[in-house]
Amino acid sequence: MKLGIGRRGLRLAAPIAIGIVFLAAWEATVRLRGIPPYILPAPTAIAQSLWTDGPSLLGSLWVTLRITLAALAAAALFGGGIALLFARSRLLELSLFPYAVVLQVTPIVAIAPLVIIWVREPFLALLVCAWIVAFFPIVSNTTVGLNSADRNLLALFRLYGASPGQILLYLRMPTALPYFLAGLRISGGLALIGAVVAEFVAGTGGAETGLAFRILEAGYRLAIPRMFAALLLLSLTGIVIYLLLDWLSRQLLRHWHESAIAPEDE
Numbered sequence: 001m002k003l004g005i006g007r008r009g010l011r012l013a014a015p016i017a018i019g020i021v022f023l024a025a026w027e028a029t030v031r032l033r034g035i036p037p038y039i040l041p042a043p044t045a046i047a048q049s050l051w052t053d054g055p056s057l058l059g060s061l062w063v064t065l066r067i068t069l070a071a072l073a074a075a076a077l078f079g080g081g082i083a084l085l086f087a088r089s090r091l092l093e094l095s096l097f098p099y100a101v102v103l104q105v106t107p108i109v110a111i112a113p114l115v116i117i118w119v120r121e122p123f124l125a126l127l128v129c130a131w132i133v134a135f136f137p138i139v140s141n142t143t144v145g146l147n148s149a150d151r152n153l154l155a156l157f158r159l160y161g162a163s164p165g166q167i168l169l170y171l172r173m174p175t176a177l178p179y180f181l182a183g184l185r186i187s188g189g190l191a192l193i194g195a196v197v198a199e200f201v202a203g204t205g206g207a208e209t210g211l212a213f214r215i216l217e218a219g220y221r222l223a224i225p226r227m228f229a230a231l232l233l234l235s236l237t238g239i240v241i242y243l244l245l246d247w248l249s250r251q252l253l254r255h256w257h258e259s260a261i262a263p264e265d266e
Helices: 002-033 043-088 090-105 108-118 122-146 151-159 164-202 211-220 224-253
Strands: none
Touching: 002 043, 043 090, 043 122, 043 164, 043 211, 043 224, 090 122, 108 122, 108 164, 122 164, 151 164, 164 211, 164 224, 211 224
16 A cells, blocks of 8 residues: 555656756756747746736636537547447448548648638637547547457357347447547547637637637737746646546546556555
8 A cells, every 4th residue: 555655656746846847947048048038938937927817818718628628528429429320330430430530630720711611600610620620539449449349248148139239238338438438538638729729720809719819919929928828728728638537537447447447566
């Protein structure tokens, strides 16, 4: 038990220590070389800007976060549903999966202007852009999971006369759950990236202004510390999203799946 606590403490302390050393070196380099803040602001200047502009930046972060969470929910719902359709019909998978790949490999920067033109409602347009980026890992991972059911168990289910729906519910879906959750963790960060890229392309301010526009605005005004503060908020948001999804995955899998069961020596 003590060894486990020590290892968990080390996992937390090691990255924190590296971060402190990095920030100290950054601060020292900026001060010793006299680098102007419009080129590279010191961490203290970024912290001061975060304190001063925090309320407006947090308001913009909430706009971006709403798009991100909505896109992630839509990706989980529609991505999982599409994967279920693929699992039920091999012909359907062969017919439609290449188009999912096309959406994934097409740069969102290239198609976002079209989406924004076609979808007149701004929030929905940004949501669609973020969804396009986020849905593929869920479709791909869940499809692999649904097709990874143990062949011996599948034969046993059929031997006992299980219906296709029962096989899907009691065998394929539990097998696919770890794959789905892995895809969800990936899609969490991608949804945030998609929302930010869509906001960059939209490039409009106003009451419902996302954090990406604040970054553009700070760049135009050479308010580089404020730009770094906004980037810091985006990074922290992405980390929090990943940690929450990782916690959810562990809670759902910790009692039965090997990937979430802690080794005995920890």
